[in-house]
Amino acid sequence: MAEQPTSPSPAFDNPSSRLTAALRDPQLCRSLLDRLQAALDGRSLRFMEVCGTHTVSIFQSGLRSLLPEQVRHLSGPGCPVCVTHDAEVAAFLDLAGRDGIILATFGDLLRVPGPGGKSLKHAKAQGARVEIVYSPLDALTLAAEHPGDMVVFLGIGFETTAPTVAATILTARQRGLDNFCVLSLHKLVPPALRALLDDPQQQEQPIEAFLLPGHVSTILGLAPYAFLAEEYRVPAVVGGFEPADILLALCLMAEQRRDGQAEVVNAYARAVDDGGNPRARALLDQCFQPADALWRGIGRIPQSGLALRDGFARFDAMRRLDMRLPDVPPLPGCRCGQVLKGRLTPPQCPLFGKACTPATPVGPCMVSTEGSCAAYFKYARNEDN
Template identity: 50%
Template sequence: MKTASPAERFSSPLWRDKALAASALAEMTGLAAQAAALKGGSVNFMEVCGTHTMAIAASGMRRLFPKELRMLSGPGCPVCVTSQGDIDRVLALAAVPGVIITTFGDMLKVKGSKGLDLHAMRERGSDVRVVYSPLDAVALAQAEPGRQVVFIGVGFETTAPVIGGAVARAKKLGLKNFSSTAFFKLVPPALELLLSDPENRIHGFMLPGHVSAIIGLEPYKFVAEKYKVPCVVTGFEPLDILTGINMLLRQVVSGKPSVEDEYFRVVHAAGNPVAQKLLSEVFTVTAASWRAIGTVKATGLGFSRVYAGFDAIKRFKIPYEDAPEPKGCRCGAILLGKALPPDCPLFGKACTPSSAVGPCMVSSEGACAAWFKYGG
């Protein structure tokens, strides 16, 4: 096959080529059998990113994978990993008189420990507005100088720079009525948490393309060097995913774990220095509260000293209280790769997208939402 031009590398038809996909699947069958023989009968890879989970489900490729290969969903859905206690703090902010809550749409139906969500809070009189950008929230604060505007900031290294940029903009404008939550998680420490679990059975990671475009490859090196687990940064087209899986399988078969970059057309080894600089200015590494894991040191981002005045939690003095997971919900186990959505007794019965119990069914990147919509 001729070498693809730069323009062709970004062409969707190229990355959905059926002949190339068939060739990749044929190679996968042989590699998976070899890898499974080395790993006791099956090989378990985790797609860390929720967008990968949805892409795999939407393409139907899971049904084509060899029987020896098991793909697990990981803690890469921002809404899903936000702890129940932090969801309760979001709802407490919505209950503050005069506050305007601004948020992305996927936070609207995540239930707190008392069964309420932001949609219900809006029905009860809270001012909750969906925005498409944190800068929309900054503009709203400018337009409503007599109201406090709070943006609900959740996510990973991908969304943090965008929200950090909005906060920096608000500071430059001298806005005193804008603030944000900082419920941000870091992907590399999440991988460390998974690998340090004695019950861990993960043989390789399909690493998130979006996050990696920000942080680069270096932060993942410990996975291969310390834990001897293969890693491949992978794109989101069907052929990206098939190629990424085969790269992982080759590492398993060769016994030479490393960090490879399948998504080279977007992700560079050094990441995005501009975004990294913004992150270091607006935020600082801090403890974070994870669903199903608890509060863990140095796994999240909070506001730096210079930007501490924009922390909505501190401004409104909202305390953190541990809260139990919804009864019967196995979202936590799914995020840790210890269960698949059909393993949950609520899946497709008490828990559906229109009446979700756990966040894995609410978010557009949630594993349960993907399995419900497209099947396993």
């Protein structure tokens, strides 16, 4: 007896699910791989993605094993936990040791090792008041519930998350919550890309194209990346996260190189407007101003961070709690910095898969679910590098 057709499940029978399925279609992906091979025409393509979600998507989908051998995939500084500097982790631990302080943080930061291999997880086990939150607004709830304590939100991340922190600060001001502040260690993506291209070491094996971050670009749009094409003649494509999205972005990069062109292209128009999100940027401009920032493995990059404006000084943990980022030595043996610059792949680190695993991470690239080392360990541990 023939099997009776069944109705598609509600989860699948919606536009989002149908689109996702289409962008994972093997036949579509094969046609894009053929297009990529033709565009390469024997040339190499060393591309760098600078988004942790792209890192995981490329590995999880198996794309790395399907790409032509001339294509070299580099993971850049696109994981917010991974680029958090040793000195910043030391500052977290200093705060955790102070009386009357409650730290509010996203979960990934809990396990990032600092000086001596200690982390916020260790500090919490020893009695520090460290609370995991899922939104900056959760920190305001903590502040309201603990009026006798200072709640410090650890503000890390890129342009994607910073507007929500700005909105939280404005809400705290409106509600008169004087026992809430933010340790703003947010990072800005475009200055980091410039720093990578200016690094003399990159000239030996240059980055030939960028897969630009989809989430960050929903805020920024295209204009902040224009210098990549105009000054450095490096093609750059904003891409989505499904296999066909990524393959299309690679095709556009390879075709630009074949044709001697360099442009910033939006290949993720269903989510990213060329002009970005003006309301989110207005929130950023209202609360923050650009400032120098430390990046793990890269060092201090001018105007690559966000500091609170003077009008919001009472919400600035640096000023409110008289903080300074200490000078600390790098983690012994950890090569996360070289990985974040595309100078090494994780298996080339002598600690990878030995002293450093997801269960016992030595560096942050193995801690975060979006970290290159964690992705290699889970999906490509036995790759020949």
